[in-house]
Amino acid sequence: xxxxxxxxxxxxxxxxxxxxxxxxxxxxxxxxxxxxxxxxxxxxxxxxxxxxxxxxxxxxxxxxxxxxxxxxxxxxxxxxxxxxxxxxxxxxxxxxxxxxxxxxxxxxxxxxxxxxxxxxxxxxxxxxxxxxxxxxxxxxxxxxxxxxxxxxxxxxxxxxxxxxxxxxxxxxxxxxxxxxxxxxxxxxxxxxxxxxxxxxxxxxxxxxxxxxxxxxxxxxxxxxxxxxxxxxxxxxxxxxxxxxxxxxxxxxxxxxxxxxxxxxxxxxxxxxxxxxxxxxxxxxxxxxxxxxxxxxxxxxxxxxxxxxxxxxxxxxxxxxxxxxxxxxxxxxxxxxxxxxxxxxxxxxxxxxxxxxxxxxxxxxxxxxxxxxxxxxxxxxxxxxxxxxxxxxxxxxxxxxxxxxxxxxxxxxxxxxxxxxxxxxxxxxxxxxxxxxxxxxxxxxxxxxxxxxxxxxxxxxxxxxxxxxxxxxxxxxxxxxxxxxxxxxxxxxxxxxxxxxxxxxxxxxxxxxxxxxxxxxxxxxxxxxxxxxxxxxxxxxxxxxxxxxxxxxxxxxxxxxxxxxxxxxxxxxxxxxxxxxxxxxxxx
Numbered sequence: 001x002x003x004x005x006x007x008x009x010x011x012x013x014x015x016x017x018x019x020x021x022x023x024x025x026x027x028x029x030x031x032x033x034x035x036x037x038x039x040x041x042x043x044x045x046x047x048x049x050x051x052x053x054x055x056x057x058x059x060x061x062x063x064x065x066x067x068x069x070x071x072x073x074x075x076x077x078x079x080x081x082x083x084x085x086x087x088x089x090x091x092x093x094x095x096x097x098x099x100x101x102x103x104x105x106x107x108x109x110x111x112x113x114x115x116x117x118x119x120x121x122x123x124x125x126x127x128x129x130x131x132x133x134x135x136x137x138x139x140x141x142x143x144x145x146x147x148x149x150x151x152x153x154x155x156x157x158x159x160x161x162x163x164x165x166x167x168x169x170x171x172x173x174x175x176x177x178x179x180x181x182x183x184x185x186x187x188x189x190x191x192x193x194x195x196x197x198x199x200x201x202x203x204x205x206x207x208x209x210x211x212x213x214x215x216x217x218x219x220x221x222x223x224x225x226x227x228x229x230x231x232x233x234x235x236x237x238x239x240x241x242x243x244x245x246x247x248x249x250x251x252x253x254x255x256x257x258x259x260x261x262x263x264x265x266x267x268x269x270x271x272x273x274x275x276x277x278x279x280x281x282x283x284x285x286x287x288x289x290x291x292x293x294x295x296x297x298x299x300x301x302x303x304x305x306x307x308x309x310x311x312x313x314x315x316x317x318x319x320x321x322x323x324x325x326x327x328x329x330x331x332x333x334x335x336x337x338x339x340x341x342x343x344x345x346x347x348x349x350x351x352x353x354x355x356x357x358x359x360x361x362x363x364x365x366x367x368x369x370x371x372x373x374x375x376x377x378x379x380x381x382x383x384x385x386x387x388x389x390x391x392x393x394x395x396x397x398x399x400x401x402x403x404x405x406x407x408x409x410x411x412x413x414x415x416x417x418x419x420x421x422x423x424x425x426x427x428x429x430x431x432x433x434x435x436x437x438x439x440x441x442x443x444x445x446x447x448x449x450x451x452x453x454x455x456x457x458x459x460x461x462x463x464x465x466x467x468x469x470x471x472x473x474x475x476x477x478x479x480x481x482x483x484x485x486x487x488x489x490x491x492x493x494x495x496x497x498x499x500x501x502x503x504x505x506x507x508x509x510x511x512x513x514x515x516x517x518x519x520x521x522x523x524x525x526x527x528x529x530x531x532x533x534x535x536x537x538x539x540x541x542x543x544x545x546x547x548x549x550x551x552x553x554x555x556x557x558x559x560x561x562x563x564x565x566x567x568x569x570x571x572x573x574x575x576x577x578x579x580x581x582x583x584x585x586x587x
Contacts, residue, residue: 004314004315004318005314007318007321007325008314008317008318008321010321011105011321011324012102012137012317015098015101015102015105016098018101019094019097019098022090022093022094023094025090026087026090026091026094026145027145027149029083029086029087029090030083030087030145030149030150030153031153032079032083033079033080033083033084033087034150034153034154034157035153035154035157036076036079036080036083037076037080038154038157038158038295039154039157039158039160039161040076040157041073041076041077042287042288042291042292042295043161043288044069044072044073044076045073045284045287045288045291046282046284046285046287046288046291047069047284048066048069048284049283049284049287050282050283050284051065051066051069053282053283053284091141091142091145095138095141095142098137098141099134099137099138102133102134102137103130103134106130106133106134106320107130109323109324110126110130110323112328113323113326113328113329114328114329114330114395114396115330115390115395115396116329116395116396117326117328117329122206122207122208122210122211123210123214124206124207124208124209124210124211124213124214125203125204125206125207125210126323127206127210128202128203128206128207129203129319129320129323130320132199132316132317132319132320133316133317133319133320133321135313135316136313136314136316136317137313137317139309139310139313140310140313140314140317143306143309143310143313144310147299147302147303147306147310148303148306148310150299151299151300151302151303154295154296154299155177155296155299158173158292158295158296159173159174161288161292162289162292165281165285165288165289166275166280166281166285166289168271168275169268169271169272169275169281169289172264172267172268172271173264173268173292173296176260176264176267177296177300179260180257180260180264180300181300181303183256183260184253184256184257184300184303184304184307185307187249187252187253187256187304188253188304188307188308188311190249191246191249191250191253191308191311192308192311192312192315194242194245194246194249195246195308195311195312195315196315196318197242197245197246198239198242198243198245198246199312199315199316199319200319201235201238201239201242202239203319204235204239205232205235205236205239208231208232208235209232212228212232250305250308253304253308254304257300257301257304260300261297261300261301264293264297265293265297268289268290268293269290272285272286272289272290329396329397330394330395330396330397330415332414332415333411333412333413333414336412336413336414336417337408337412337413338413339408339413339414339417339418339420339421340406340407340408341405341406341408341413341417341418341421341502341503342406342421342502343371343372343406343502343533344371344372344405344406344421344502344503344532344533345369345370345371345404345405345406345407345533346367346368346369346392346403346404346405346503346533346535347367347368347369347402347403347404347405347407348365348366348367348368348388348391348401348403349366349401349402349403349404350364350365350366350400350401350402351364351365351366351391351398351400351401351402351403352364352365352398352399352400352401353365353387353391353396353398353399353400354399355396360556361384361387361556362384362387362398362556363556364400364401365384365401365556365557365558367388367551367558369533369535370533371406371502371533372531372532372533373533373534373548373549374529374533374534374536374546374547374548374549375533375534375535375536375547375548375549375550375551376536376537376538376544376547376549376550376551377535377536377537377538377550377551377553378537378538378541378544378550378551378552378553378574378577379552379553379554380554382555383553383554383555383556384553384555384556385537385553386507386537387556388535388537389424389505389507389535389537391403392410392422392503392505392535393418393419393422393424393505394410394411394415394418394419397411405418405421405503420499420501421501421502421503422501422503422504422505423443423496423499423500423501423503423504423505423528423532424496424505424507425489425492425493425496425504425505425506425507426492426507427507427508428485428488429480429488429489429491429492430479430480431476431479431480431483431488431491431492432476433475433476433477433478433479434475434476435470435472435473435474435475435476436465436468436471436472436473436474436476436491437449437452437472437473439476439480439491439495440452440455440456440461440472440491440494440495440498441495441498442495443495443496443498443499444498444499447498451498452472452494452498453472455494455495455497455498456472456490456491456494458494458497458524458527458528459490459491459493459494459497459524459527459528460490460523460524461487461490461491461493461494461524464487464490476488476491490524493524493525493528496528497527497528501532502532502533503532503533503534503535504528504529504532504533504534504535505534505535505536505537506525506534506535506536506537507537508537508538508539522543534547540581541574541577541578541581542581544564545564546564547563547564548563549561549562549563550562550563550564550567550574552567552572552573552574552577554573559572559573560572560573560574
């Protein structure tokens, strides 16, 4: 448990220390309040009971002492009240600022992971873990302050008083409290394993929910709702099993605690009776000790539950910390060069690339694209077309050779600088659940309305946007689901136009569109490609007939290259693909 706690603390502690002054203030005031409320007030009541039980010799003197004690209690309560309010608002300010920074830190660390990380991680599960990290800190901090620290302060104060009142009783408590804590920790350590398993399954359930909800159309179209209900039931059944084990262990901890508390209550009462009969303690001391028994029992009972909740909070945070500990596949250089990527010359210089499973895609691959050249990439699935774009954007890294833009190795600049030099339009453009205006302006948030409208007009998006009830202020829905495929594509093209990078990559951007949408988008592409180096991955060969050069790939090698007419004359690989498509067949 300690190693887990230290692992989490490594990320939380630096953030907390930025507000160390507030922390010191909180714990100082908290110490004073805890001692006043839980330690001093029972001592004052002990004095009052002793006055009540002592034969009255001078009634006026006793009355005067009682009034003084009453005033002291009133002052202590008043001081405790103001201290409590001060602590609460101080904790509010501290926690809100710290949680805000932890959330920002989480977002920053998660987004630095590579493209492959997000492909292999459920977004719903990731969101759940990120949310738990912040909430876990909030819960753990509250438990530490109000339960653990307060328990420590109160115990120190109580033992100080008890040793002054009766060393016999003090030693009983001094032996009992550590024993109680020891056995409780043993049980909690066992329960923690079950809590961790429960949290892991809860994340899996969240991931499953996100997966189904995100693909609900497929569930409906294939009539798989009942199957998904059954499958989800298997996840929740496993979750229920893990919860049952964890919760029943908590019940066993409660049973142990209750037994220990009953034992100490009876033992202390027996000893106090003996001491009172022997005249070694006063009636007020009996009341004082019994008050302390109630206080200690209450804190020990809460301590066990709090420790269990605390470790659950830490385990919740640990899921995100595990992600923090992952080394990103793609890293920026320690001393990045200033980007010189301005005109768009691209060179794949003896590039070798293997996937993690050692599947080799390219070996000593060489491709040179001149500034402003329009190049089409064609080939069967698996030929390496999309891999070229992934390598160019550094979504994955080459295993040999170099990729250069304008003579500069793309690994020598930051990923952001590299991607600013490339406008990428995928086959299925992903839009944010924001307004159309925000989506178009995403690469350039400072763009004026006139610049956004101009980009939309060139992309043939202005026509359909103007017909919407809220126009450019229309929210497009999650991943742009409120727009048709052609409309989403035109918004993506307008976004690329506004970015205005020297290199343009179109990844089969018209393959899933109808002929009318394709015509609009093809016109938009022609406008978009003006003055840029363009790399177009084509499924429909008709879309790349006018390219300056067509590269034909097969198994990671260039098997043919030339213009559309030149390749048809060769009657080779490309001509065969063309014949199949124009003859009414698909690839």
